[in-house]
Amino acid sequence: MTMESRFTKGKSSLLERSLGRGRSEVALSAFALLFSEMVQYSQARVYSVSELQARLSELGRHVGARSLDTLVLRERPGRRDTRLLGALLFIKVNLWKALFGKEADKLEQANDDVKTYYIIEREPLINTFISVPRDNSSLNCASFTAGVVEAALAHAGFPARVTAHWHKGTTLMIRFDDAVVARDRALDTR
Amino acid sequence: MSRQANRATENKKISSELFSLTYGALVTQLCKDYENDEDVNKQLDKMGYNIGVRIIEDFLARSNIGRCNDFRETADVIAKTAFKIYLGVTPTVTNWSPAGDEFSLLLETNPLVDFVELPDNHSNLVYSSMLCGVLRGALEMVQMAVDVRFVQDSLKGDGSTEIRLKFLKRIEENIPAGEE
Numbered sequence: 381m382t383m384e385s386r387f388t389k390g391k392s393s394l395l396e397r398s399l400g401r402g403r404s405e406v407a408l409s410a411f412a413l414l415f416s417e418m419v420q421y422s423q424a425r426v427y428s429v430s431e432l433q434a435r436l437s438e439l440g441r442h443v444g445a446r447s448l449d450t451l452v453l454r455e456r457p458g459r460r461d462t463r464l465l466g467a468l469l470f471i472k473v474n475l476w477k478a479l480f481g482k483e484a485d486k487l488e489q490a491n492d493d494v495k496t497y498y499i500i501e502r503e504p505l506i507n508t509f510i511s512v513p514r515d516n517s518s519l520n521c522a523s524f525t526a527g528v529v530e531a532a533l534a535h536a537g538f539p540a541r542v543t544a545h546w547h548k549g550t551t552l553m554i555r556f557d558d559a560v561v562a563r564d565r566a567l568d569t570r
Numbered sequence: 571m572s573r574q575a576n577r578a579t580e581n582k583k584i585s586s587e588l589f590s591l592t593y594g595a596l597v598t599q600l601c602k603d604y605e606n607d608e609d610v611n612k613q614l615d616k617m618g619y620n621i622g623v624r625i626i627e628d629f630l631a632r633s634n635i636g637r638c639n640d641f642r643e644t645a646d647v648i649a650k651t652a653f654k655i656y657l658g659v660t661p662t663v664t665n666w667s668p669a670g671d672e673f674s675l676l677l678e679t680n681p682l683v684d685f686v687e688l689p690d691n692h693s694n695l696v697y698s699s700m701l702c703g704v705l706r707g708a709l710e711m712v713q714m715a716v717d718v719r720f721v722q723d724s725l726k727g728d729g730s731t732e733i734r735l736k737f738l739k740r741i742e743e744n745i746p747a748g749e750e
Contacts, residue, residue, distance in 0.1 A: 405583035406681055409628050410656040411592065414700075417617040418596050425603070442595035443588070446685065450587070479588045505584070 412509045419521055433523035433544070440527025443479075448532040451478055460536060464556070464564040467538050468497060475532055480505045485549070495556040499529065502549035520544040526552050581632075586658065590684040597697060607694035614696075618703020626708040629655070637712075641737050642666075644714070645673050648705070648735075657681050661733075674721070677731040688725050696720050701733065713741040 422435040452460055455474055461467040468487060476484045490496035506522050522544040529552055530542040540556040600610045629635075633651055638644040645663045653675075654660050661675040682698045696702075702718040709716045715738040722732035 404586040404658055404681070406586045406589045406658050407656045408582035408584045409625070411584050411589050413621045413625055414589070414593060414596070417620055418592070420620075421596075421613075421617065439592070439595040439599060442598055443591040446591050446594075447587070450685075479585055481583075481585065 408505075408508075415506065415521075415524070416509065429519050432519065436521060436523040437527035437530065437542075440524040440529075441531035442527075443524075444528035444531030445535050447475060447479060447528065448535050451475060452536075462537075463567065464538060464560065467533065467536050468554075470536075471529055471532055472499060475528075479528070495558065495561045497554040497556075499552040499554065500548050500550075501552075504550045507550060520546060520550060522550045522552065525550075529554065586681045587684065590681055590686075593682050593700070594686060597695075601692065601695070607692055607696075611694075611696045611699045614699040615703040615706075618700035618705075619707035620703075621700070622704040622707020622709075623711055625656070625704060626711040629708070641670060641673075644709070645675075645735070649675055652708075665732075665734075671737040673735055675733040675735065677724075677733070680724070680731050683725055683731075686725060693726075696723065697725050698723070698731070705733070705735065710741065713743065715739050715741055 418439060419432075419436065422439075423432055426432045426435060451470075451474055456470075461470055472484045472487045476482065484499050485502050486498070486500040488498045488500065490498065501522075504522050504525065506525050507520070526542040526544045530540060533540045533542070533554070538556060538560050540554050540560065542555075543553050545551045545553055597610070597614070600613055601607075604610050604613065629652055633647075633655065635647055635651065638647060649661045649663045657680075659677065659679050659681060661677045663673055664676055665674040666672070680698060682701070686697060688695060688697060699720065702720065705718045706716055717736040717738055719734055720732070721734045722728035722730055724731045
């Protein structure tokens with residue numbers, strides 16, 4: 381992307397506008413209908429459940445990257461978490477509150493694996509209005525949320541793979557890159 | 571959905587940022603999937619239409635608003651009730667045609683365009699064209715054929731955002747077979 385096309389001249393004052401506090405709200409049903417159209421649109425262009433989930437995750441990534449930036453500027457001006465647990469808590473508490481109006485229900489680490497964590501939601505907002513077709517019971521539209529988390533973590537410097545599963549409600553499984561865990565360990569011993 | 575579940579979700583709100591960012595993700599995806607802006611506009615309008623057809627049910631159920639007697643009343647309901655419920659904003663109704671069959675909705679703030687800047691190579695993109703489809707679809711379900719289009723767009727440097735609605739005709743129910 382060239383400089384000229386990135387910084388459009390005088391057309392919009394977006395970059396000068398205050399970031400605000402982001403308190404305004406819209407109806408949940410407006411979001412639900414929009415999301416439903418997105419799922420249907422995506423569904424018409426794929427051949428399998430996993431492709432559909434990948435597409436939803438891709439859409440979520442767009443949201444996650446932008447949410448992280450606005451949130452950090454608002455709530456942690458000039459500072460970002462360098463520790464893995466801090467970054468995860470920022471997602472569970474701050475990001476969730478900003479997007480879904482409440483904290484995520486649970487954050488857990490896998491017993492048997494140091495690089496795997498779970499964010500568990502009993503009643504995820506994204507799935508409120510979605511009935512899963514019986515012949516596609518593995519489909520989880522929370523893949524969208526998984527994409528949000530994946531992008532937020534990646535942009536914060538903690539690359540991970542995030543997937544959505546049906547387990548105790550909806551569980552997002554976060555698998556960090558080996559390098560992320562190694563770095564966090566190195567910080568421990570310093 | 572059961573009655574009780576309905577009541578619980580009746581007036582639930584959600585952060586407008588999640589809404590606008592999600593819409594942005596969709597528009598971005600459509601721009602990747604289609605080659606030109608007109609096709610993106612069309613697709614957004616089509617998805618809006620699908621939403622409109624469904625949202626009218628929700629609206630009538632929760633607002634207790636009966637049949638509108640004329641287009642002016644329709645305009646008021648759209649601006650003061652519907653936009654308020656779903657997007658949390660109240661556009662101004664203005665620029666009536668002398669015949670009373672055309673008016674404009676002036677939007678000072680449009681929740682869809684928070685954080686949005688149009689790149690120069692998308693000058694034909696009508697970013698919020700989903701709104702046109704929603705209005706058209708919803709009104710069609712109450713037997714009104716209406717033409718809806720953007721005539722001003724703050725994203726394109728216009729002073730405000732203006733949606734123009736033109737009443738075309740009443741849609742007759744139950745046309746007998748073999749007749750026009």
